[in-house]
Amino acid sequence: MSPDVRRARFRVEGIVQGVGFRPFVYGAARRLGLKGYVLNDSRGVEIVLEGSEDEILNFEKTLTGSPPPRARILKIQKSWEEPEGEKEFSIRESRSLDTTQALISPDIATCPDCLREMLTPGDYREGYPFINCTNCGPRFTITLRIPYDRKNTTMAPFEMCPVCKAQYYDPEDRRFHAQPNACRRCGPLPSLYKSDGTKIETGDPIGFLGKELLAGKSALIKGLGGFHLACDSTDTDAVIRLRSRKRREEKPFAIMAPDLERAESLCDLTDADRDLLTSFIRPVVIAPMKKDSGVSKEVAPGQNTLGIMLPYTPLHHLLMKKVNRPLVMTSGNFSDEPIIYRDDEAREQLAPAVDYLLLHNREIYARCDDSVARTFSDRPYVIRRSRGYAPDPLVLPWKSQKTVLACGGELKNAFCILKDDRAYISQHIGDLKNPETMDAFRHSLNHFKEIFRLSPEAVAYDLHPDYRSTRFALEETGDIPKIGVQHHHAHIVSVLAERGEEGPVIGVSADGTGYGEDGAIWGGEWMTADFKSYKRLLHLKYTPLLGGDRAAWEPWRMALAYLYPLSGELLVDLPLGCVSKITSDNWPVLLKMLKTGVSSPPTSSMGRLFDAVSALLGIRLESHYEAQAAMELEQAAEKITDRSYPFKITGDAFPLQVDPTPAIEAMLWEILKKKPVSEISGVFHNTVALMIKEGCARVREESGLDRVVLSGGVFQNMLLLGLAVRHLEDEGFKVLVHSQVPTNDGGISLGQAVIGAEKLKHAGF
Ligand SMILES: [Zn+2]
Ligand SMILES: [Zn+2]
Ligand SMILES: [Zn+2]
Incomplete structure (x- = not known):
């Protein structure tokens, strides 16, 4: 040597x-x-x-x-x-060690090399819908355990043919050690069924289905992390049929466009949108819809935006080539239940809703919905962090001393496990009120513990005693320290953690709901916050949540709650849609509730204020999906920055109260004078942005802080977000918002975990 x-x-x-x-x-x-x-x-x-x-x-x-x-x-x-x-x-052969930091990659969209091979006549994998290589293909959704080797994935049953094997063992080949490597001779294959279960004998199931979709038929298509329901998005009858069978009457459907060029013809895209659409993550990107898009109005009723994505598996590419028009590709589930990912469930539950089932024999191990994102200020603004993102951890600029599990919220649930400087946020799990979703939560938690070898030493949870995630934390995590975290504090710290910043900061949580420490329902909150604690300095003035939880689905209730202090019993005579819809026999009960507050807990929810205004303007009196009223109010608005309605900040001691009643009164007059709804909605958005700024100015006077964090579900409203950031920056504030983590309750587990870790440290654990 x-x-x-x-x-x-x-x-x-x-x-x-x-x-x-x-x-x-x-x-x-x-x-x-x-x-x-x-x-x-x-x-x-x-x-x-x-x-x-x-x-x-x-x-x-x-x-x-x-x-x-x-x-x-x-x-x-x-x-x-x-x-x-x-x-x-x-x-060399993989080796298993006890302590682990290995990371499983998220699933990766088909790479250009594989796409080219698949579309090249005579190529060994020409037209093969499961082509992949070390640069692309399924990962997280097929992995049962680590290390990431074929035998530990759902590809285990497929024995490689000599050609695949040679490539797999050839270090010069792109498929060298590509665990899901396969071809038509040895790998998974698609098969097509009628909804009654009869198999369709054809050599080209994808081509066959493509023709049927063009003829107005619908299908259930097995994808990477679950099933999609699909039909021709330009065929209104087909969309209406799918909608009625899915029991999803108005919620927007996502669209898959054949390619970027076609996506451009459907929506107005920014460079940041294009980058996101074509990234290997391939989320659904929400963007303004073009007037002449050709997409049926039934795809996204009442919306002027469209959720679009590009093909991300070879099977999608082949199908889209065949149909060459945008397809509805919406999650295969019923309303708030988790996406269906097993063949038997699909056959039992969803087959009757469609004409065809396109299945394949590669099992999905981890269910994972499509991610959904927008862009804000040229950065991604993730609304649902799932396929393509999970299970990629966020890396924090500091380390936690303990492994902390945070169980998240009730709606849009995602959990988080914080270990050292890594925050492992789960894929989107959903609404835990469904027992099926709670099962998905447990399955996913066990999967994360397995693939990252994590064992939580403490658990953080929301203070709401009825959240299923809270009950899980208190009842099913054994004898480890349990740390309750206030909902809006978690929202604010979530932004800090993902942006790698620390407090103290001014935090504004504009949200639909969140259990308050005084028992009220909070959701319009101005605070100072750091990782350990927060102080509530202002909040939206308490208004009765008329009839309790029903108010979130019946925005007319919030309109009455906001009008009553202005009109008293004259309310019943106001010439407004939200008043005239109420039958005379219902008034006595409603007036009693308004007068006495019975069955109407106080709330400072910003989401409910948006609901109230939506109903007041006659835009939406009843919601059929979460936040529908607020979304339609945003859609109706023109952008206005030079006019606003009055509001008051009242109180002698903190927390002060931000009172929007003068704004409601001003709007009422303008409605009666028949001002256009678009203008009133626009001025209202600007008013709320100014309220946010004014509240922050008060907090700055008190605290000397000048960094503002914006979080909470209401900041999914891009018009409001843009106006709030603009007014705050004009006032000299530095503003931090989310990017990779959702601003809705899908993001709170990260904040909970960080707060939990910090509290443990101070408690001497
Ligand atoms: Zn590839
Ligand atoms: Zn093969
Ligand atoms: Zn929230």
Whole structure:
């Protein structure tokens, strides 16, 4: 052995498995004439190199400078050792270690190389709907446990044919150690059924289905993380039929466009939208719909935006090529239940809703909905963080001393497990009120614990005693410390954590609901906050939630609650839709509730204020899905920045109260004078943005803080968000908003986990 030979060991952590990392290392090492080996273990990747010091350092440069496109290196440790006389460079069998930091990659959209091969006549995998390689394909949704090897995925039953095997073992090949590698001869295959279960004998099930979809038929299509319901989005009758069968009367459907060019013809896209649409994550992107899009109005009734995505599996690409028009591709589930992901469930529950079922025989292990995002200020603004994002952790700039499980909220649930500097946020789980969703929660939690080998040492939960996530935390997590976290505090800290910032800051939570420490329902809150605690300095003035929880679905109730202090019993004579809809026999009960507050707990909810105004303007008196009234109010608005309605900030001691009653009164007059709804809605949005700014100015006077964090479900309203940021920045505030984590309750588990970790630290655990 030459005396110049040196030996180095690299330990690489991050997303380094299932993303073509070992072939990359193999190629780089061989090019530099280095000997040694690379292997996957449960912590990541280990590389041992022997050769000249210069070449080893060159290798390190390549490793850090140009890793494979899908890899995400979080940490590299290098150590020098005594040379052992390695003769060649090889890829060794994976090794399982006890402690783990290995990360499973999210599922990755079909890469350009695979797409080209699939569409090339005569290619070995021409037209094969499950083509993939180390740069693309299913990952998280097929992985049962780590290390990420074929035997630990739902590809285990498929024995590779000689051709696939040769590629799999050829370090020069793009499919070298691609775990889901397959072809028509050895891999999963699609099959088409009628809704009654009869198999359709055809050599081209995708082509067959494509023709039927063009003829107005509907289908259930098995995808990556669950089933989609599909039909031609330009065919109004087909969309109406699907809608009625899905029992989803008005909620917007997502669309899959054949390609970016077609997506451009449907929506007005920004560069940031285009980047997001074509990213390997491929979320549903919500963007303004073009007037002449050709998409049926029934796809997104009452909306002027459309949720669009591009094909992200080879099967989608083949189908979209066949139909060459935008398809409805909506989650295969009933209203708030979790997306269906097993063949038997699909056959039993969804088959009657469609004409055809396009199935395949690769099992989905982890259910995972499509992610949904918008863009704000040229950055992604994720609304539902799921496929393509999960289970990728967020990396924080500090470490937690304990592993903390945070159970999240009740609606749009996602949990989070914080360990060291990694926050593992689950895929979107949904509304925990359904027993099916609670089962999905448990399944997903066990999956995360398994694939990341996490065992929580403490649990954080929302203060709402009736949330299923709270009950789970208190009843099903064993004898570990349990930390209650206020809902809106969690929203604010979630932004801080994802942006890598720390408090104290001014936090504004504009939200639909959230259990308050005084027993009221909070949701329009101005506070100072850091990781450990918060102080409530202002809130939207309490208004009775007329009839309790029903008010969230019947916005007319909130309109009455806001009108009553202005009109008293004259309310019954106001010429408004939200008043005239009430029959005379219902008035005595309603007036009694308004007068005495019976069955009407006080709320400071900003979401309910938007509901009230939506009903007041006659836009939406009853909602059929969450936040429908507020969404339609936003859609109706023109952007107005130079006019606002009056409001008051009252009180002698903190918390002060922000009283929108003068604004309601001004709106009432304008409605009676028949001002256009679009203008009133626009002025109202501007007024709320000014309320937010004015409240922050009061907090700044008191605290000296000038950084503002905006969070809560109401900030899904992009018009309000834009106006609030603008007014705050004009006033000299630095504003932080979400990007990768949802501003709705899908984001609170991150805040809960961080607050939980901090409280534990201070409690001396
Ligand atoms: Zn590929
Ligand atoms: Zn094969
Ligand atoms: Zn919330």
